[in-house]
Amino acid sequence: MFYYNQFMENFENEKRTSTMYPQSESRPLSHLLQTKLHIPGTGSTLVQRPSLRRLLDQGLGAKLTLVTAPAGFGKSTLITEWIRQQPYSYAWISLDGRDNDLVRFMEYMIAALRTIQPGLCDSVLQYIQETRNFSAETAMTLLMNEVQALNQEIIIILDDYHVICEPSIHHGLTFLLAYLPRNMHMVIASRSEPQLPLSVMLAKRQLVRISANDLRFTADEIRELFKLTVDKRLTKEELVCLERRTEGWIAGLQMILLSGGEYGVNTKETDLAINPFKQHPSEVEGDIADYLTEEVLARQSPDVQQFLLKTAVLERMNESLCRHIIQKESGQSLNEAIQAGLFLIPLDRDRVWYRYHHMFGRLLYNRLTRQYAKIVPELHLRASEWFRINGYTVEAVEHAVAAADFNTACELIVQEASELLRNEMHMLLRWFGQFPENLLTHNPALAVLYAWSLATFDRLDEAENVLDRAEPYLNSGQTELQSLNGEDILGYFSAMRCLICLGRNETEKAVVYNEEIMKRLRGVGNISAAYIVGYNHDGESLLRGRFGFFGGLKQTLAIYPPLIAGWQSAHDHFYGYLHTAIGECYYERDDLAQAEKYVNIGASVGLKCENAGIFVPALLTKARICLARGEQEAAFALVQEVRNQAFRIHALSFLPVIDAFEARLFIRAGQPQHAARWAENCRLQADGWIDPSREFEQITWLRLLVAFGDGETAYRYAERLAQVYELKSRKAAVAEIRIVQALLLERQKNLSAAVKKLDQSLVLAFSEGYIRLFADEGAKLYRLLTLWGRQRCSVSKRAQDPLFQNYTDTLFSFFQEEDAASPQHLLSGLTRQEMNVLKLLSQGFANRDIAETLSTSTETVKRHCKNIYKKLAVSGRHEAVSLISDHLIE
Incomplete structure (x- = not known):
């Protein structure tokens, strides 16, 4: 413990006197369109629809409420009016095609939740912004943990989800819905069925659906709409005509009202060459929409028509932007168009930004490109210019590309x-x-x-x-x-x-x-x-991640050491990454002194920079060094310090791997029961999806299955892990999994299969020169390694390779000579009292019971246990008893 305390004391002193290291903070979300996070403004609906409100209320008892219908059926309006009457907090996201990126999608999820509580999901934000090819499951897990900690009910609304086609987003949302916290409910509005497990959720009563048929206006509702809007009482014939032509389509009814309320009332059905019973509903709606759009435009002044068509190139607009597009100081303005009720929807509370109803805007743009194609590029250029001047880079590029x-x-x-x-x-x-x-x-x-x-x-x-x-x-x-x-x-x-x-x-x-x-x-x-x-933002190891080429010892040691000599202090984060990764390599090569030297520097830089991506793997490597030296208490203390430092800087995305590391310490100490709580929280399943970004957690969970004696599940899970990581060329991960399988097979007395698995592991580890990967397994692996040594010529394809022979001979040296490492020899090194303690340990006695049986103190028993573990080269009671169970003197 002395060197650890001294290290932390030096760090605190240097931290108080040093100002050269910038803090690593998560970036704000200012690059996102805040207008997409505000509930769309709608006028009050005169026709009350209590049956739909009841369906939405019923959905709160399930995980998901899904509202699906083509454009113009009032999905957003219905949800908007309903959510405003709820006592719960809500987060709204209006999606568009640019959100088909997992990073952007998650950023909008976080930004929406922050409208409920500022600063929420900071750990998720850092993780997704600073981790390449991050895991959707990990991101959603972090998000759920933060939401679950809130003492309030939350509703998340995803509007226009039909624009999402990115599989990783569908997968992330599926995972979120599978483990949705009890204080969280989701509402999705979409024109089509989303790629989510809807049938499964429906069977489990986790889903309430509202379809186009539910949203269509009934005859009574149409009658009430016309009476309240234009004070017209429809005859039975007029009502039948309107209902048949629009099929209760709300947008069509609104266009009729905007056209003066006469279409469909005084016009014969033959005036439209549409038969609702012979065409697909979307085709009917499209034909009606085209016809009615013409009717709406025809009733507007030339200035209004020009305004509508020219601004149709915009996904969102404000007064200044519209004037720049129209290039008129006078004439039709955005405010006048709003007052005319021309399908404009406010996007923010201050009603500065607006957009056209999606269907109406699309129809306007189609007409613009048909009739005035020559001016479309110029309109996009004007839009690009305005967005560039006002600092909206993405939209400026979008319009420039659209203008070619x-x-x-x-x-x-x-x-x-x-x-x-x-x-x-x-x-x-x-x-x-x-x-x-x-x-x-x-x-x-x-x-x-x-x-x-x-x-x-x-x-x-x-x-x-x-x-x-x-x-x-x-x-x-x-x-x-x-x-x-x-x-x-x-x-x-x-x-x-x-x-x-x-x-x-x-x-x-x-x-x-x-x-x-x-x-x-x-x-x-x-x-x-x-x-x-932010190269590493959730991993316990740089070496096992992208920075270390997924376990590439040779690459890491060939490339990074030369960089240190010529590195300048401009980017001290990278200086910390280099030292930590190199330190991990030296540890795996069993050069503990060099490893400690490098990770000390890495940890110091990481702590000063407040970059958990550096200090977490550095300090956890120090914990591994402690274990290699038999200092188990120091290892546990380091893990707790890592956790405290991560909490201090809100680097919560590292907590899963820190907890998994602690679980491994308990497993090695023969106390797997203390890792059970971690297993419950990690949300891993033997038949679940293998997420490559959770390699350390998955292998830890595999080890826990073995420790609890669930051999069948463990072996099946190990095979699935190995298949995935072999495809990913992660040799170190596969080698470790094969070691676990070999030990599991040995426990099941299937020695021939165990030797073959160990050989596979040795061949993989040999290519990179791993030593500690085997040495850390302790004496329990020596028995199997010895058996492999006797059979190597008949088992191993590399048996005749001199380099491979040298490598395996080196491994044997770490377990001492065969006689010195045998259980009989190890037992001979124990005193008579230590042998008595060991026999009682094997019978399941607790320390207090042993003390009473041997007429000594509990502290003396603890001291004997510590000596026993050290002499047997094991980390705890479970390993000690397992190692020599067949050799205890009765």
Whole structure:
């Protein structure tokens, strides 16, 4: 404990005197459209519909209320009026096509919840913003834990969910609904059936559905609508005519009222070539909508018509933007259009931003492109200009791309590269996909951003192809093409080449490119520094994550040590990452002194920067070092300190792996019952989805299944884990899983199968040189390793490989010679009193009972136990008894 206390004391002293390290804080959500988080404004509905309100109330008893119907059926209006009358807090999100990105979707979920309580879900926000290819399950788990801690009922409304087609979002929402907290309810409005387990939820009575048939106006409701709106009493014939033509479609009825209330009342059915009984309802609605839109427009003045058509290019609008589009100081204004009731919906409480009803806006845009196609690009350019001037980069690029003004879009993307790479990766790929090919190849800055976007999603071949086509233009001599935000573009080309090589395990090439990066960027560059600050945001290990090439000891030790020598203090976070990752490598190679030296520096930097992505793996590696030295109490103390530090800076996304690490300590100490609570909270299932981002938790859960004696479930789960991680090329994970399987098979007396599994593990670990992976299993693995050694020639395909033989001989040396490590030899090192204590331990006696039986004190018994564990090289009672159970003297 001394070195640990001394380390923490030094850290606190340095923290009080140092100001050179910036704090790592989660970024705000200012890049999101706040208007999407406000409940849409609607006029009061004159016709009361109590039956629908009752259905929505009934839905509160289930997990999900689903409202599905085509456009114009009043889904949003119904939910809006209902939610305003509820005593519960609610979070509203109006979705659009740009939300088909898991990061953006989760950000909007968090932003919506923060309208209920500011600062809510800070751990989730940090996790999703600072973790590449993060897990939807982990993000949703963190979100649920924070919501569950609130002492209030919450309703989340997802409007227009039909725009979502991203599978990861569907998967995340499915997971959320499966484990939805009791104080949380979800409402989804969609034009189509969402890709969620609706039939299962319906069977479990977890779902209440409201369909188009429920939303259609009945004859009585149509009669009441016309009476209250235009004070007209419909005859029976007029009512039948209206009901048949609109089929109770609310938008159609509203258009009729906007047209003067005469259509459908005085017009014969033959005036419309529509037979509702022969056409699909959506076709009927589309035909009626087209016809009625013409009727509505025809009744407006020329200024109003121009306003409606020109502003149809906008997804949202305010007065200033509309005037910029129309380019008239006088004439029709947004406020006048609102007062005319032209299907404009307010998007914020102050009623500054509006949008057209989706259906009406789409019809307006269709007419604009049909009749005035030549002016559409100019309208998009005006919109792009306004959004650029007012600081809305994403919308400025969107309209520039829509206008085919790719030079302007390119300029905006390069100017805002750092922000776009952090928040809009999917958007970048979509934009780049619409750019002319020659523009991407002739502009190296744009090319490297495109390659970066592709490589982030593991599309390495495409990224390399982009760089290859753009590289000839690096020597064009044009100054503006030689930098990216003022930094050497050649350095970024080398950075991308390095990233691609690392993705392909081409370590030697990556080292060469790394030297070029250091020479030209003197580090990682300002743009990429944003990634590095939060490179790890939920893992207990850098080595097992992307930073350590998913367990690549050779790559990590080949690339990172040279970087330290030339590293400058501009990015101290990265300095901490380097030391921690290298320290983990030295630990796995069993160089404990070097490992401690490096992780001490990493932990110090991480704590000063308040970057849990550094200090969590660093301090947990120190805990592993403690265990390797037999200092179990120090290991537990370090885990508690890591947890306290994570709480202190609100890095709650690390708590699952910290708790899992503590669970492993209990398992190793022979106290698996103390890990049971963690098992209940981790939400893992033997037949559930294997989430690669939860590798450490999953293998911990596997070990707990073994400790509790559930061999059948454990083996089945281990096979599923191994299959997934083999496909992901995570050798260390597969090697560890095979070790667990081997020990499980040995316990079941299936020794031949156990030896084969151990051989598979040895072959995998040999390629990277892992030592502690086996040594940490303790003496219990030695028996099986010894058996493998006797059979290696008949079992192992690598038995004749001299390098492999040297590797396995090294492993044997860590377990001492066979005779010295045998149970009989170990027992001979115990005193007579220690043997008495051990026999009583094997019979299940507690320390107090042993003390009474041997007429000694409990403290003396504890001291004997500690000596026994040390001599037997085990970590606790369970391992001690298991190791020598067959050799105790009766």
